[in-house]
Amino acid sequence: MNLNKAFIIGNLTRDPEIRQTAGGQAVCSFSVATNRFYTDNSGQKQKQAEFHNIVAWGKQAEIVNQYLKRGSLVMIEGRLQTRSWQDQQGAKHWKTEIVAERIQLGPRLSPNENPSSGWSGRDDNHGIPPSRPEPKEDSTPIIELPGDGEEVDIRDIPF
Numbered sequence: 001m002n003l004n005k006a007f008i009i010g011n012l013t014r015d016p017e018i019r020q021t022a023g024g025q026a027v028c029s030f031s032v033a034t035n036r037f038y039t040d041n042s043g044q045k046q047k048q049a050e051f052h053n054i055v056a057w058g059k060q061a062e063i064v065n066q067y068l069k070r071g072s073l074v075m076i077e078g079r080l081q082t083r084s085w086q087d088q089q090g091a092k093h094w095k096t097e098i099v100a101e102r103i104q105l106g107p108r109l110s111p112n113e114n115p116s117s118g119w120s121g122r123d124d125n126h127g128i129p130p131s132r133p134e135p136k137e138d139s140t141p142i143i144e145l146p147g148d149g150e151e152v153d154i155r156d157i158p159f
Contacts, residue, residue, distance in 0.1 A: 005077070005078075006078055006080055007076070008034050008052055008075070009034065011073055012031065012032055012033075013051060015069050016064050018064075026058060026061040026065075027056070028055070028060075029053070029054070030064065031051055031052065032052045032054055033049050033051050033052075034050050035047055036049075052098055053097040053098070054076055054078070056100040056103060060103055064100075064103060068105065072106060073106025077100070077102040078098040078099050078102070079099050079101065080096060081097055081098075082094055083095055
C-alpha cells in the first residue's frame with residue numbers, strides 16, 4: 001500500500017495568485033509557512049520556518065483567492081506532487097508542491113491582531129505561541145456562501 005498525504009497548518013507568505021487554464025478551470029498558487037519551535041542544546045528557544053508551495057484547483061482556488069491574503073491562517077490537506085520543466089537556456093528545474101484536496105480557513109483577524117502569528121493577545125513568549133490560544137468571541141468566522149447571499153455562522157456547522 002502507498003500513501004501520499006500532507007497536512008499543514010500555517011500562514012500565507014504572499015497573496016494568492018489565481019489564473020485560468022486554457023480550458024477555463026481556475027488554479028490558484030500560494031505559499032504557506034509553518035514554524036517549528038524547539039529548545040536547542042544550550043537551552044535557548046529556537047524557531048525554524050519551513051515554506052510550502054500550494055496549488056488549489058476549481059472552486060477551492062476561487063475561495064482561496066476571495067478569502068485568504070498574506071498572513072491568513074489556513075490548514076491544508078493534500079498530496080505532494082513534483083513537476084519539472086526546462087527553461088529557455090535548457091536547464092531543468094523541479095518544484096515540489098502540495099496539491100490541495102481540502103482547505104480549512106482560519107479565523108478572520110481583527111485590525112489589532114498580528115496577521116503572521118495566527119493568534120491574538122500579548123506576546124510574552126518571545127515569538128513562541130501559547131500552548132492554547134485564548135479564544136475570542138469575535139474571532140469566529142462568518143462565511144458567506146456563494147450565490148445565496150446568506151451568512152452562515154461557523155458555530156452552526158455540526159462538524
